[in-house]
Amino acid sequence: MNADENDTKANNNTENNTSIKTNAGNLKALTATKMLRERARQHVEEGAVTTGYAADKEAVIGLLNDALATELVCVLRYKRHYFMAKGIYSESVKGEFLQHAKEEMAHADRIAKRITELGGEPNFSPDGLSSRSHAEYRPGDSLVSMIKEDLIAERIAIESYREFITYLGNDDPTTQRMIKEILAMEEEHADDMSSLLDGMRIKTD
Ligand SMILES: [Fe+2]
Ligand SMILES: [Fe+2]
Numbered sequence: 001m002n003a004d005e006n007d008t009k010a011n012n013n014t015e016n017n018t019s020i021k022t023n024a025g026n027l028k029a030l031t032a033t034k035m036l037r038e039r040a041r042q043h044v045e046e047g048a049v050t051t052g053y054a055a056d057k058e059a060v061i062g063l064l065n066d067a068l069a070t071e072l073v074c075v076l077r078y079k080r081h082y083f084m085a086k087g088i089y090s091e092s093v094k095g096e097f098l099q100h101a102k103e104e105m106a107h108a109d110r111i112a113k114r115i116t117e118l119g120g121e122p123n124f125s126p127d128g129l130s131s132r133s134h135a136e137y138r139p140g141d142s143l144v145s146m147i148k149e150d151l152i153a154e155r156i157a158i159e160s161y162r163e164f165i166t167y168l169g170n171d172d173p174t175t176q177r178m179i180k181e182i183l184a185m186e187e188e189h190a191d192d193m194s195s196l197l198d199g200m201r202i203k204t205d
Contacts, residue, residue, distance in 0.1 A: 061120035
């Protein structure tokens with residue numbers, strides 16, 4: 001008996017022993033687990049995507065690339081605002097801009113990683129970046145206009161992520177969970193910008 005046959009026999013013994021110890025319900029669960037494992041093995045070249053993946057993978061990758069572009073545009077806009085913010089009220093606002101830029105970059109990274117898990121390629125090309133993005137790149141020429149532009153961009157991102165979550169339904173729970181977590185942060189960002197805007201109005205009125 002060669003080494004492979006020995007391995008096969010050992011596996012069969014383990015499975016038989018496990019089967020004997022389980023009741024009918026558990027055996028069914030074991031069979032299901034075995035089937036899941038076999039299916040995962042058959043499609044190992046597809047990476048994290050298994051045959052149980054119910055969504056339209058290409059469409060999801062496309063939507064994720066749009067979300068990636070949105071996040072990258074948000075990074076660039078917040079960075080510009082961080083470096084350009086001037087005036088007596090700018091110090092605390094600058095800190096907020098920088099924090100948001102870092103968080104948008106972290107979102108971009110998560111989205112890019114998910115695209116690769118789905119077997120796609122994250123599009124980091126600067127060509128057409130702003131047209132792929134849902135949110136716009138608006139430089140803003142005053143502190144108030146910068147905050148307003150950021151609030152508008154956050155609201156656009158929030159809307160697009162809500163639609164994305166609805167589109168995914170139960171077909172891709174991993175992507176949906178990630179987008180829900182990002183959405184929660186965009187809502188915080190919008191709230192931050194809204195509070196800053198209120199604060200600026202009080203100070204400048
Ligand atoms: Fe973001
Ligand atoms: Fe944001």
